[in-house]
Amino acid sequence: ATKIPFRLKKNEALLTFEDEEVAQRLIKMGEHTVDLDNKTADVRVKPVTLEMGVKFQLRVTISGKKINVSEVPDLSIPDDWMRDKLELNFYRSEQGGGGEVENVHYDKQSRAAVITFLTPGAANSFVRCTKYPFFANGRCYRLPVSQSIDVHLEKFQLYCGISKKTILLQGIKDPEDDEESVQDMIEIHFQKPTNGGGEVDEIKYSSGGTWVCFEE
Template identity: 70%
Template structure:
């Protein structure tokens, strides 16, 4: 489910009804006289304007022919020679390699991209993080990882107004805890004689504001 944020400020409450028509009826009334313990409060009700929410699908494709290589040692040899040595090294079948089609090497970053000729040849590197590299009489361990392509699909932006929820403002300072105030709000707004109905949820904040989340 997509989650959409809403900023609930001090001395405000969100009141969600089971039926959409109840919330819409109360919003049209605008003001309510509510008994809160020993206080009678004039509270206003407004539509709940939601922030923006985003929904998307993330598709990751793992290449079967290409791997990325890093931690290539910096050696005093030309880049062309290093490309050749990488190609020879990754063609060794005993280490899971295969015939190499192309090597793209960047000396400055110490990274390379190796493309194999046979589809699926890169699959043997999916579960291994290191690969032996022998050059000029020395042995090194290169970091290897499969080449991936990330696609973002079905991007949707959500917003608008929650039709079942009203925002209550103007709640006076209360000595009671938040749960007690929520109970008082429920008692008032669940009565049909006051335009109310069955309540799904109440969230009241007496102190610092909070961020609440609506599910699309």
């Protein structure tokens, strides 16, 4: 189900029914007289028009062949030499991970690199490793490493339309009772089959206006 925000204005109510036929029947009836604690209120039933929004899925893939390396030291050597040093360093399996390197993408400006191993799963040995030794110019640097994560946006959709199970009540005069009591009286009225109603799944009444979020 998609969670959809909706702006509820002053003295309005939203009712979501289990059966969409109930909601559609009440909308066709148009107006209802609701008993609010010895007072009657003539309310209008309107369809709920949803504002345009988006829904999508994120697919996250953790690479078994690539790792990200940051804080690469800024050495006074050509970029291809640095790539060679990185490849040689991460090829050394005795240091707790790595293997034969397929490719090294090095960006001097950001001091970062992406190491791609030839063997699938070689990057998994770095899951618990946050710092990895890097030897250059007679020094040992501890470089932050992490597995490469690819994020893909899928099933991107725009949605708008009219809710099938939810109705909007307008014209509720300022009642003297608190919101919860008014909400209960509205629910009792619209649960009765004699009033054209049915089983209410969700209800929200607001005396001052609010944002609500319901599932459609």
